[in-house]
Amino acid sequence: MASSTSRIPGFYQLTPTDRLAQVAEISGLNEAAVNHLQNMGNLSPSIADSLIENVIGTFNVPLGIATNMVIDSRETLIPMATEESSVVAAVCNAARQCRDSGGFTTFMSGSLMIAQIQLLGVKNPEFARLQILSRQEDIRTVCNEADPVLVSKGGGYRDVEVRVLTGRSGPMVVIHLIIDTRDAMGANAVNSMAEAVAPLAAEWAHGYANLRILSNLADRRLARAQATWSLDMLGGESVRDNILAAYELANIDGYRAATHNKGIMNGVSAVVLATGNDTRAVEAGAHAYACRSGAYRSLTHWEVDAEGSLTGVLEMPLSVGLLGGATRSHPTARLCLDIMQADTAERLARIIAAVGLAQNFSALKALATTGIQQGHMTLHAKNIAMMAGAKGEEIDMVAEEMVSTGKVRLDVAEQVLSRLHNTE
Ligand code: NAD
Numbered sequence: 004m005a006s007s008t009s010r011i012p013g014f015y016q017l018t019p020t021d022r023l024a025q026v027a028e029i030s031g032l033n034e035a036a037v038n039h040l041q042n043m044g045n046l047s048p049s050i051a052d053s054l055i056e057n058v059i060g061t062f063n064v065p066l067g068i069a070t071n072m073v074i075d076s077r078e079t080l081i082p083m084a085t086e087e088s089s090v091v092a093a094v095c096n097a098a099r100q101c102r103d104s105g106g107f108t109t110f111m112s113g114s115l116m117i118a119q120i121q122l123l124g125v126k127n128p129e130f131a132r133l134q135i136l137s138r139q140e141d142i143r144t145v146c147n148e149a150d151p152v153l154v155s156k157g158g159g160y161r162d163v164e165v166r167v168l169t170g171r172s173g174p175m176v177v178i179h180l181i182i183d184t185r186d187a188m189g190a191n192a193v194n195s196m197a198e199a200v201a202p203l204a205a206e207w208a209h210g211y212a213n214l215r216i217l218s219n220l221a222d223r224r225l226a227r228a229q230a231t232w233s234l235d236m237l238g239g240e241s242v243r244d245n246i247l248a249a250y251e252l253a254n255i256d257g258y259r260a261a262t263h264n265k266g267i268m269n270g271v272s273a274v275v276l277a278t279g280n281d282t283r284a285v286e287a288g289a290h291a292y293a294c295r296s297g298a299y300r301s302l303t304h305w306e307v308d309a310e311g312s313l314t315g316v317l318e319m320p321l322s323v324g325l326l327g328g329a330t331r332s333h334p335t336a337r338l339c340l341d342i343m344q345a346d347t348a349e350r351l352a353r354i355i356a357a358v359g360l361a362q363n364f365s366a367l368k369a370l371a372t373t374g375i376q377q378g379h380m381t382l383h384a385k386n387i388a389m390m391a392g393a394k395g396e397e398i399d400m401v402a403e404e405m406v407s408t409g410k411v412r413l414d415v416a417e418q419v420l421s422r423l424h425n426t427e
Pocket residue numbers: 150151152153156158184185186187188189190191192193217219281284324326327328329
């Protein structure tokens with residue numbers, strides 16, 4: 004470490020190169036480290052610098068393609084951006100095993116987002132609630148005037164709801180603006196509308212406005228995917244029944260549900276990221292939806308159909324867009340949309356739901372049969388080999404030896420590597 008300070012006046016005004024030089028000096032980075040960070044790959048410094056603040060570089064994650072997917076009768080190649088091994092393979096395997104049963108069928112409840120306005124200091128909250136509801140047409144006008152482009156694309160104001168909630172400091176009035184955001188995720192669109200309506204609503208309610216922001220619990224933008232796996236593909240009734248038992252645990256136990264849903268999000272977040280959409284918005288929505296009953300539960304549901312096959316359903320909020328945020332400005336995100344031929348936000352959400360269901364099927368099947376580690380081992384072993392310092396061909400050699408002996412550990416990788424080096 005050279006001189007250590009995190010106080011760098013004017014840092015945000017510098018170019019990425021100059022910021023990196025400052026960071027290198029403060030953190031004592033050598034020339035090789037600076038060269039590494041300076042290589043911004045296929046995201047130009049100017050685009051990166053326009054997406055977030057204080058940019059010094061970019062962070063690459065692998066982009067893989069999920070094959071075998073048939074979604075609503077359309078063959079679909081799906082780009083997935085993830086650092087976790089086995090995620091892409093899991094989707095490919097699940098999709099291959101349900102192709103003969105027709106692949107994935109999907110549905111979408113709509114593209115409605117909710118913006119919340121919190122009103123405080125309201126003396127007669129129930130009276131205020133009716134006052135606000137009676138101004139429905141004024142609210143429509145103000146919302147639509149805030150985003151004429153959205154309205155021209157068929158979106159805009161749809162409805163208003165008013166709730167009276169009680170916090171520690173007393174009652175508050177919470178308005179929900181229901182907005183159709185079409186092909187946009189819609190956060191900026193609905194936030195602007197909430198800010199435009201808030202002063203008027205405060206006046207009508209004789210209170211004052213505090214929060215004005217969207218809710219990520221996008222439960223009016225639900226994507227649903229369904230698929231069936233035959234007994235032949237599953238390998239028999241006992242596998243099917245063990246999968247059902249695994250699902251049942253996720254439906255009665257938060258400890259299991261968290262990991263079950265994490266697996267679903269392995270697939271979901273990888274496609275959300277690959278398309279430049281907001282992973283945190285989708286994740287927050289998913290987890291909030293998973294505990295809408297008051298207890299945290301599985302986002303998927305599994306049953307046996309009339310033929311004895313296993314059928315699965317995923318239902319979750321999916322607020323993703325084709326424009327807004329990084330979706331249009333990130334060149335790789337645009338290409339990912341081209342690869343999967345997602346020409347509407349609805350199609351993208353349907354694809355993502357199918358990926359989430361596929362991921363869940365693979366995880367459940369692995370857990371109900373060989374266990375999760377077997378499928379993970381080969382790629383995990385390569386990661387361990389690289390951690391031990393293996394390079395090029397050595398990575399596969401070290402990994403293969405560890406997998407064959409069943410000992411995938413850093414100390415074993417180091418031993419194998421040092422033996423290879425000594426015999427070279
Ligand atoms: P945006 O405002 O950049 O773009 C959407 C706009 O594009 C619309 O308002 C509309 O005017 C226009 N448009 C053109 N053609 C359209 C069409 N066919 N359909 C819909 N709109 C069309 O983006 P956004 O989607 O409002 O906001 C998304 C961004 O907001 C993301 O980057 C997200 O990370 C960020 N964000 C998220 C949160 C949150 O999730 N809590 C909060 C704030 C910001």
